[in-house]
Amino acid sequence: MATRHVDIIRALLRREVGTIRKPDGSNLRVALAFPNTYYVGMSNLGFQVVYRIFNEIPGTLCERVFLPEQRDFEDLRRTTSSLVTMESQSPLREFDVLAFSVSYELDYFNIPRILSLGRISELANDRGEEEPLIIAGGPAVTFNPEPLAPFVDVFVIGEGEEVIPEVVSVLRDGGERLHLLERLAQIQGIYVPRFYEPKYKRDGMIERVSVTADVPMPVRRRWVRDLDKYNPGNPIRTPDTEFSNMAIVEIARGCGRRCRFCVAGHVYLPPRKRSASSVLRCLEETPRAERVGLLGASVFDHSEFMDICNSLLQHRRLFSVSSVRLDLLTEEIAEMLHRGGQQTITVAPEAGTERLRQIIGKPLTDQQIFEGMSAAWNGGLRRIKMYFMVGLPTETEEDVKSIAQLARTIASSFRWERLVVSVSCFVPKPWTPFQWVPMEKERELSSKLAMIRRELKAEKNVRLTAESAREAVVQGTLARGDRRLHSVIGAVASGSRSWKNSISEAGLSVEFYAYRAREREEVFPWDHIDQGIAKSHLLAECDSALQAPDKERRKPSGSTT
Numbered sequence: 001m002a003t004r005h006v007d008i009i010r011a012l013l014r015r016e017v018g019t020i021r022k023p024d025g026s027n028l029r030v031a032l033a034f035p036n037t038y039y040v041g042m043s044n045l046g047f048q049v050v051y052r053i054f055n056e057i058p059g060t061l062c063e064r065v066f067l068p069e070q071r072d073f074e075d076l077r078r079t080t081s082s083l084v085t086m087e088s089q090s091p092l093r094e095f096d097v098l099a100f101s102v103s104y105e106l107d108y109f110n111i112p113r114i115l116s117l118g119r120i121s122e123l124a125n126d127r128g129e130e131e132p133l134i135i136a137g138g139p140a141v142t143f144n145p146e147p148l149a150p151f152v153d154v155f156v157i158g159e160g161e162e163v164i165p166e167v168v169s170v171l172r173d174g175g176e177r178l179h180l181l182e183r184l185a186q187i188q189g190i191y192v193p194r195f196y197e198p199k200y201k202r203d204g205m206i207e208r209v210s211v212t213a214d215v216p217m218p219v220r221r222r223w224v225r226d227l228d229k230y231n232p233g234n235p236i237r238t239p240d241t242e243f244s245n246m247a248i249v250e251i252a253r254g255c256g257r258r259c260r261f262c263v264a265g266h267v268y269l270p271p272r273k274r275s276a277s278s279v280l281r282c283l284e285e286t287p288r289a290e291r292v293g294l295l296g297a298s299v300f301d302h303s304e305f306m307d308i309c310n311s312l313l314q315h316r317r318l319f320s321v322s323s324v325r326l327d328l329l330t331e332e333i334a335e336m337l338h339r340g341g342q343q344t345i346t347v348a349p350e351a352g353t354e355r356l357r358q359i360i361g362k363p364l365t366d367q368q369i370f371e372g373m374s375a376a377w378n379g380g381l382r383r384i385k386m387y388f389m390v391g392l393p394t395e396t397e398e399d400v401k402s403i404a405q406l407a408r409t410i411a412s413s414f415r416w417e418r419l420v421v422s423v424s425c426f427v428p429k430p431w432t433p434f435q436w437v438p439m440e441k442e443r444e445l446s447s448k449l450a451m452i453r454r455e456l457k458a459e460k461n462v463r464l465t466a467e468s469a470r471e472a473v474v475q476g477t478l479a480r481g482d483r484r485l486h487s488v489i490g491a492v493a494s495g496s497r498s499w500k501n502s503i504s505e506a507g508l509s510v511e512f513y514a515y516r517a518r519e520r521e522e523v524f525p526w527d528h529i530d531q532g533i534a535k536s537h538l539l540a541e542c543d544s545a546l547q548a549p550d551k552e553r554r555k556p557s558g559s560t561t
């Protein structure tokens with residue numbers, strides 16, 4: 001066992017409050033992995049909730065494991081020692097199940113890395129009966145599990161609260177792996193990729209996906225009707241995370257606004273809320289933290305939002321919200337957030353012009369943005385973070401420059417203590433109306449980011465943070481990828497090849513996965529999953545976005561229409 005790795009784990013554990021420790025003797029042992037570092041993983045509420053769900057099932061023990069920091073990673077790679085879990089520092093191979101919680105495409109590379117450090121066969125087909133069963137769930141694999149399909153035995157598609165106990169119940173019965181997989185595949189929300197076989201055409205597109213066993217087709221996602229039945233908070237507090245010493249509570253899930261670029265707005269439907277009484281009860285039952293974080297895609301849509309805030313104030317608890325909808329931000333709400341101790345509010349106009357915001361389905365007017373900012377200022381809020389994207393469909397130079405112009409106007413209209421403008425690159429995602437559109441090329445994305453940088457250079461009151469266009473293109477390749485990409489993921493993960501070399505050696509290309517406009521009738525790698533949204537509806541939305549009145553003048557090359 002690598003001593004330094006274990007020393008670091010023990011130091012992290014000493015700073016935690018709420019670590020779940022169960023007596024041994026469980027008949028199912030689960031290692032729950034986050035494919036990134038401890039800091040990133042412990043900032044993820046979904047990961048912590050799954051940790052609690054597994055541990056609440058009698059007879060089941062769940063321990064956490066993370067990707068080690070770079071130096072420990074290299075140390076472990078050089079030795080024959082195994083990566084170990086946090087709680088008991090046990091090697092991963094000793095567990096019955098290794099379950100990954102996957103939120104982000106760029107973390108895919110860390111999945112074979114963790115398997116390799118755990119001395120577990122990377123590919124499902126090579127794995128023996130004595131090795132752990134590999135499960136993966138979380139937003140990224142719910143949207144499109146295919147690039148990871150050859151690594152994973154079982155995917156959870158959708159929300160985990162109900163499906164996890166059902167999976168555990170089957171695994172407890174034991175038996176040969178193939179038999180277990182056949183039984184698991186019958187559970188709604190479970191996808192066992194080895195039973196689904198894509199056939200490709202000569203041009204590389206998918207002809208069809210067939211089943212090779214008696215399993216459901218399509219695979220239906222799972223979602224929870226009554227959120228109040230489940231504890232919505234993070235069981236563990238630690239200073240070694242982004243939300244240091246914060247109790248995070250999910251007060252709402254899903255969002256009914258369906259902005260055309262937003263996969264969460266299309267997949268986590270219908271929008272649901274937790275009752276104020278359930279939120280407050282959960283907070284009473286968990287260890288008291290310095291602050292409370294109220295989480296949800298659209299917290300201001302929660303009908304009891306102000307009641308929850310008032311109640312927290314009465315109990316002298318500080319609180320903040322994850323993001324703010326400018327069109328719903330009133331002075332009263334801003335004042336409430338200020339009294340709750342919110343330091344920075346995060347808003348997302350997404351695009352610089354009204355025209356482009358209309359096209360992407362987030363039709364905020366400039367006036368609404370300005371009024372929202374005024375409400376924030378008058379309510380006492382002084383720090384703002386604004387999110388924008390470049391590379392959106394039909395975007396022009398004017399749209400890009402308008403991001404800087406809008407930032408300048410907001411900066412000069414109020415005396416913010418801090419105004420951060422964060423610009424990322426638009427990545428077309430499955431299950432959105434923009435799943436057919438080509439991603440903007442890396443060079444163009446970089447030059448648009450550089451343009452904003454130049455425009456804001458002299459603006460001392462604005463701090464600009466911009467995403468790497470290169471990473472965005474890798475993300476864009478994986479987001480709409482298929483299972484042929486697994487060899488690229490494996491090669492990059494092993495460090496033997498660069499992204500560019502491994503993708504060309506595999507006979508694949510970024511042009512095909514990221515930069516290509518999809519055919520209207522194309523079979524997508526995720527089409528055999530049923531998220532409850534009609535593809536025809538998404539296509540109609542895509543058409544309606546790209547056929548906006550001034551489309552002809554501004555149509556980008558490669559558009560689907």
Ligand code: SF4
Pocket residue numbers: 255256257258259262263264265266297298362
């Ligand atoms: S971008 Fe925000 S408002 Fe739009 S659908 Fe997504 S979560 Fe809802």
